Amino acid sequence: MDAIAVRQGKTRPELIDIERPEPDDGEVLVKTLRVGIDGTDFEVLSGSHGEFPEGSEYQILGHEAVGVVEAANGTALSEGEIVVPTVRRPKNTSSRFFENDEPDMAPPGEYVERGIAGAHGYMAEYFTTPASFLVSIPESLADVGFLVEPISNAEKALELAQRSRSTFEWQDSAGLVLGNGPLGLLTLAMLTDRCERTYCLGRRERPDPTIDIVDELGATYINSQQTAVDEIPAAHEPMDLVFEATGHAKHAFSTIEALDSNGVGVLLGIPEDWEFTVNGGALHRQLVLQNKALLGSVNSNVRHYNRARNTLAEYPDWFVSSIMTTRCSVSEFADAFEQSPESIKSYIEFSA
Amino acid sequence: MDAIAVRQGKTRPELIDIERPEPDDGEVLVKTLRVGIDGTDFEVLSGSHGEFPEGSEYQILGHEAVGVVEAANGTALSEGEIVVPTVRRPKNTSSRFFENDEPDMAPPGEYVERGIAGAHGYMAEYFTTPASFLVSIPESLADVGFLVEPISNAEKALELAQRSRSTFEWQDSAGLVLGNGPLGLLTLAMLTDRCERTYCLGRRERPDPTIDIVDELGATYINSQQTAVDEIPAAHEPMDLVFEATGHAKHAFSTIEALDSNGVGVLLGIPEDWEFTVNGGALHRQLVLQNKALLGSVNSNVRHYNRARNTLAEYPDWFVSSIMTTRCSVSEFADAFEQSPESIKSYIEFSA
Numbered sequence: 001m002d003a004i005a006v007r008q009g010k011t012r013p014e015l016i017d018i019e020r021p022e023p024d025d026g027e028v029l030v031k032t033l034r035v036g037i038d039g040t041d042f043e044v045l046s047g048s049h050g051e052f053p054e055g056s057e058y059q060i061l062g063h064e065a066v067g068v069v070e071a072a073n074g075t076a077l078s079e080g081e082i083v084v085p086t087v088r089r090p091k092n093t094s095s096r097f098f099e100n101d102e103p104d105m106a107p108p109g110e111y112v113e114r115g116i117a118g119a120h121g122y123m124a125e126y127f128t129t130p131a132s133f134l135v136s137i138p139e140s141l142a143d144v145g146f147l148v149e150p151i152s153n154a155e156k157a158l159e160l161a162q163r164s165r166s167t168f169e170w171q172d173s174a175g176l177v178l179g180n181g182p183l184g185l186l187t188l189a190m191l192t193d194r195c196e197r198t199y200c201l202g203r204r205e206r207p208d209p210t211i212d213i214v215d216e217l218g219a220t221y222i223n224s225q226q227t228a229v230d231e232i233p234a235a236h237e238p239m240d241l242v243f244e245a246t247g248h249a250k251h252a253f254s255t256i257e258a259l260d261s262n263g264v265g266v267l268l269g270i271p272e273d274w275e276f277t278v279n280g281g282a283l284h285r286q287l288v289l290q291n292k293a294l295l296g297s298v299n300s301n302v303r304h305y306n307r308a309r310n311t312l313a314e315y316p317d318w319f320v321s322s323i324m325t326t327r328c329s330v331s332e333f334a335d336a337f338e339q340s341p342e343s344i345k346s347y348i349e350f351s352a
Numbered sequence: 353m354d355a356i357a358v359r360q361g362k363t364r365p366e367l368i369d370i371e372r373p374e375p376d377d378g379e380v381l382v383k384t385l386r387v388g389i390d391g392t393d394f395e396v397l398s399g400s401h402g403e404f405p406e407g408s409e410y411q412i413l414g415h416e417a418v419g420v421v422e423a424a425n426g427t428a429l430s431e432g433e434i435v436v437p438t439v440r441r442p443k444n445t446s447s448r449f450f451e452n453d454e455p456d457m458a459p460p461g462e463y464v465e466r467g468i469a470g471a472h473g474y475m476a477e478y479f480t481t482p483a484s485f486l487v488s489i490p491e492s493l494a495d496v497g498f499l500v501e502p503i504s505n506a507e508k509a510l511e512l513a514q515r516s517r518s519t520f521e522w523q524d525s526a527g528l529v530l531g532n533g534p535l536g537l538l539t540l541a542m543l544t545d546r547c548e549r550t551y552c553l554g555r556r557e558r559p560d561p562t563i564d565i566v567d568e569l570g571a572t573y574i575n576s577q578q579t580a581v582d583e584i585p586a587a588h589e590p591m592d593l594v595f596e597a598t599g600h601a602k603h604a605f606s607t608i609e610a611l612d613s614n615g616v617g618v619l620l621g622i623p624e625d626w627e628f629t630v631n632g633g634a635l636h637r638q639l640v641l642q643n644k645a646l647l648g649s650v651n652s653n654v655r656h657y658n659r660a661r662n663t664l665a666e667y668p669d670w671f672v673s674s675i676m677t678t679r680c681s682v683s684e685f686a687d688a689f690e691q692s693p694e695s696i697k698s699y700i701e702f703s704a
Binding site: 097098099100102103105106107108119159160164166167168169176248250251252253260261262267268269270271272273275276277278279280281282283284285287288289290292293294295296297298310 | 401446448449452454456457460511512515516519520521522601602603604605610612613614619620621622623624625626627628629630631634635636637638639640641642643644646647648649652659669
């Protein structure tokens with residue numbers, strides 16, 4: 001069958017021919033429909049993030065997938081069900097986090113990540129996985145279901161943020177998303193239902209399709225080349241919730257200054273090492289005197305996938321279709337990895 | 353009546369003679385028993401923190417008090433009840449935080465703080481306050497009740513920390529307190545009931561009475577001159593909970609490195625401005641990839657005072673008496689503000 005993979009020592013994806021996998025006991029055979037591409041895929045290609053599966057000279061790419069059950073193999077699923085796979089799998093070790101259905105909280109060393117680190121991804125005509133790592137979605141979401149994975153990461157981050165503010169009557173009136181990539185826009189659309197006023201920071205100038213989406217969502221676009229994150233309270237207003245989806249390390253610190261009293265910043269980006277100067281005294285003091293919080297969040301679990309499915313179903317159609325800009329067939333796979341200002345979310349269609 | 357105050361332009365406390373206050377409607381007249389001294393009092397004296405009450409050329413000191421109701425004045429309290437006053441009062445403005453009994457979450461500008469910022473404190477033979485800002489404690493705690501206020505700050509910080517980790521099955525097996533002052537030790541004693549293993553970091557060498565208390569609590573003392581905060585995971589173990597009670601700004605950042613996956617650091621110190629270099633990329637990445645959290649916490653509300661009363665009642669007697677090192681009468685007040693390595697907690701006895 002066709003699969004899209006990166007070989008050891010290479011940084012470009014290739015179309016390879018491999019054997020169709022056979023499901024083990026408890027595993028389901030899934031026929032892949034669509035697989036999305038995000039920033040992590042480019043980090044895997046460049047080698048800056050992730051690792052090859054043990055003993056394999058290639059890694060199948062892709063962690064944002066939707067498929068249809070081809071062989072339920074005695075599990076509770078049924079043939080023809082539309083499913084989305086989660087990303088983390090246990091790594092040769094017992095893990096209380098997997099036993100508790102909280103693989104997203106497992107520490108490094110206890111998991112592999114399909115398509116990212118130590119396990120093959122979903123960019124293949126078929127994949128197998130234990131049924132417990134599949135989330136069913138309605139057939140009406142089959143075309144867009146690969147967005148459940150990125151949305152689930154935002155759901156988890158939002159859950160952490162909300163729970164951290166649950167000791168008092170928190171008002172998240174003003175919400176800011178740092179980053180206007182697909183994850184930033186998917187999160188912004190989620191926040192417009194929660195926050196009275198939403199903002200989205202990006203580096204681009206108008207005209208730009210992502211800024212058009214920010215406008216249409218009723219949010220305020222902030223150009224980071226004109227307004228730095230720590231200038232946002234003066235230029236706009238202090239924020240109750242800041243959602244960082246850029247991986248720009250300085251944003252972790254300027255987020256503290258962008259927050260209103262009792263605000264929470266949740267970080268999702270994964271930066272490289274970078275040394276710089278901060279006014280650590282002022283940041284520490286602001287955190288304390290204004291009860292601010294800064295949380296990191298990675299990955300997501302089935303609970304978040306289920307929420308993400310509901311969130312996805314509630315997004316307006318215009319929004320989802322304006323995000324899904326670039327559909328490529330398997331033979332056009334190389335185009336899906338081309339980045340252009342016009343392209344927001346690229347995805348590869350394995351089966352319609 | 354006698355009161356201990358600092359005058360405008362001065363940095364030493366003075367004994368002054370002022371009129372005994374009269375309770376307004378809804379206010380209670382409290383006869384002061386004991387008032388503790390902490391680091392904030394020294395910041396008020398030096399002028400680095402707080403402000404004088406509007407129009408007053410002096411400020412009565414003290415925010416850690418215990419007293420006895422002298423005149424209930426038609427409130428639900430009774431004469432003879434032992435009470436502890438909270439610190440924050442509303443500032444000429446309606447505040448939803450005070451209406452919700454959450455003055456600790458009020459932003460700067462919506463409150464004054466008795467004995468600290470904009471309002472007189474409790475170092476006087478009598479004080480008045482609305483009954484809603486008084487927490488009753490059992491008569492058996494009358495001698496030690498001034499410890500309820502500092503403990504309540506730790507209770508609030510712990511509540512924020514726990515709630516921030518309540519989306520998953522958090523195990524707070526290893527707890528670290530940064531600082532071996534009174535707040536640090538009171539918190540450490542609280543954590544020994546929660547955490548399997550506790551640690552306390554200080555700058556002092558043995559022999560030292562605070563290190564003796566750390567030992568007797570069954571905790572491990574860490575000398576910061578030998579082991580920096582970010583070296584603690586390698587030297588001991590990574591921490592599930594770090595409680596910062598030093599005001600040393602670099603600790604806010606090295607706390608992130610001291611945490612285990614899913615750990616939470618809660619900051620209580622209030623540092624001055626201080627610029628320094630951090631590996632912001634590594635800190636940001638650790639927060640994200642290990643789901644770490646960093647929270648600021650200030651002040652406390654009646655809920656935390658009630659918990660603190662229970663915590664105080666459960667502390668072993670040896671612990672509480674070893675903390676309360678320095679009792680001074682009103683005439684000896686100057687001695688209470690002398691700091692020495694032998695003195696842990698000083699307090700002034702207004703009435704026995």
